[in-house]
Amino acid sequence: MQLRRTHRRALAAAFTAGATAAVLAAGMASSASAATVFSDDFNDGDASGWSKSGGTWSVVTDTSGVFQQSNAGSELTRQFAGQTSWTDYQVQARVKPLSFGSSSSLVGLSARSASSTKMYRLALLGSGQAELQAVNGSQITSLGSASVGAAAGSWYTLRIETAGSTIRGFVNGTQVGSGTSSLASAGRIGLVTSYASGSFDDVAVDSSGGTTPTTPPSTTPPSTTAPPTTPPPTTPPPTNPPANWPTPTGNYKVDATIDVPVSLDGGLKRYYGIGDGGQGESQDPMFVLAPGATLRNVIIGAPAGDGVHCEGNCTLVNVWWEDVGEDAATFRGGTTYTVDGGGARSASDKVFQHNGGGTLYIRNFRVESSGKLYRACGNCSTSYQRHVVMDNVTATSTKMLAGINTNWGDTARFSRITILNDPNRTTRICVKYKGVPKGSEPTEIGEGADGTNCLYSTSDIIWR
Incomplete structure (x- = not known):
């Protein structure tokens, strides 16, 4: 996924348009202990940092920039942002319904979105x-409601507070519901519509609830912790990458993102049908893996949208991408990710995008006709230190194996790398970049083994 610029501003300025003094007094600005961990007013014209599931979304002008979902015929549309590890926090946004298809249609805000179908939701x-509401798939439990005269064309300030098992919802500073629930203990924020269209603006999250991990400024280098030098001990020993691509045992048309809460074994069926097969941003992922989940024995055909999203630690075993669209997989929110076996081809940009912190292990893998096999995000909203360990990887017609940000302490370690059909040795093994704050573009500053960030010797790379 190519990361673009998004304007973030301080919470004190985030609720200027349409916010009343009563809302500010009752809302997040009143908490002296609050720490802003996320805000977006969409005034820069884009929605970088948000992840779409359904609907037709765009940033448009309504006095100022707003994020709008315009397809009132969509059964359920969502945009998610933030971290899956967020626990106790407050999220607030201005919300304007544009149309309701029926009395049960909704436009709203969500908190602790543990997956695309499990969350707490405050709905107009x-x-x-x-x-x-406490939403768990099709099961919706009301935690309280009130008549607020919600009408299309009017702005409302919605706020959800989460503290332990207590969930509270406010509209224009007045509490409309409160209850206890153990449905979701942590999760991202979200913007939601169902058979309705709506606009969203001035989204802000603060940690006055108590335990939300704060997001460090992107200009502050993370801690320098050396990556593990060997794969996790619980994984099987390496085997050679398969010489041939597998033949699908069947085809499965996918019409909406598949959530994987624990594990999914696809039996080497071909899954296809999400997105347009191109590099366009904000396409839906084919699979979203919850923290700790495993995806195995899957062939991902075209179109595949934004491939696989890992919301925390995850394992991909024998997963094949026949034609990478936006990205093959994006890793975020965890500390350890493993790709074991499988392969990817036809990635015009990159195969694996590493947005979260921690270490990605890639082993027993084939990559063909691609731009980059791995890229550590160089301009995400959080400047994590990131590591990649590649072992037993075969690359054909691929421009770069790894791109890392050395100013943040990133490392890339290589062993048993085979480069095929490259007599002039043009494949770049490890390229170094200077990571930058969100909104800027990282610059390339060098390449090659250095014993500090790019870790390999000439014997680790075989040219055939």
């Missing part, structure tokens, strides 16, 4: 009610 309904 077509009936005029506001309802605080």
